[in-house]
Amino acid sequence: MQIHNTFLFASELDGVLLPNGIFTAAVGCLDRTRQLLERLKAASYPVVYVTSHHLSLAREGRETFGLPEPNYWICNLGTEIYDAFGNADQGWERMMGSPFPKEVLLNVLKDDPRLTVQEDEHQGARKLSLYYPGPVDDSLRTWISMRVGQVAEGTRLMDSPDGASGMTSIDIVPANAGKAPALSFLTERLGLPRTRVFFSGDSEDDLEISMSGVCGTLVGNAPGPVQDKARRLAENTEGARLTLSRGYYGDGVIEGLRAYDFLN
Structure with a gap:
């Protein structure tokens, strides 16, 4: 090789x-x-x-x-970059901006009980991760984006289906992440x-x-x-x-x- x-x-x-x-x-x-x-x-x-x-x-x-x-x-x-020693990249952190107000975000999303918070090990300072029981369509993406936009600027929505469980992971991160x-x-x-x-x-x-x-x-x-x-x-x-x-x-x-x- x-x-x-x-x-x-x-x-x-x-x-x-x-x-x-x-x-x-x-x-x-x-x-x-x-x-x-x-x-x-x-x-x-x-x-x-x-x-x-x-x-x-x-x-x-x-x-x-x-x-x-x-x-x-x-x-x-x-949303995070580290070197081999576990030191966070300060330049990237500045680009990501302030940590998310997660309790505020969860409060504006509570009207849809199908959205549930993922375990702590799946969260990050600038990443809010949720579960959704099934495929995500454009109407749900639009609803989440509109609700999040009411309390936090410069975010993007990412979703990834899990074929084995049928669940979809929904992640809210900074727009430039x-x-x-x-x-x-x-x-x-x-x-x-x-x-x-x-x-x-x-x-x-x-x-x-x-x-x-x-x-x-x-x-x-x-x-x-x-x-x-x-x-x-x-x-x-x-x-x-x-x-x-x-x-x-x-x-x-x-x-x-x-x-x-x-x-x-």
């Missing part, structure tokens, strides 16, 4: 680098993933782990599966063009990064509807680059790296 030229490696943690999804990983997959990450680190290539969770929960997952520490963490749906803006922030700081940025994901909330002009890959264990949507978006998004791997988890990541000639 030989690495070609300098590039930034970024990947979703759960369900991609960590083989903790509903599919069974191939024999040796986790070992191959560790070896890849250790070689990237040894070659001084920047490694970024991306997660929808807060830092402590993400670190717990990394430790459980024995992956090396990254150079950077993008956490809580791109997100995995894609956070990765772009790091990329610009490191002075790398998007053609030298690799990202691998597996879920619908990874598609924004995948369509942003980086070298994007969806691993083979990504749900079928997510893969179908990714194909449609890639066909209609100028500058989008996307490969769909057949391998699951880290094997799909390695397959994607080879497709972009970052590995041989």
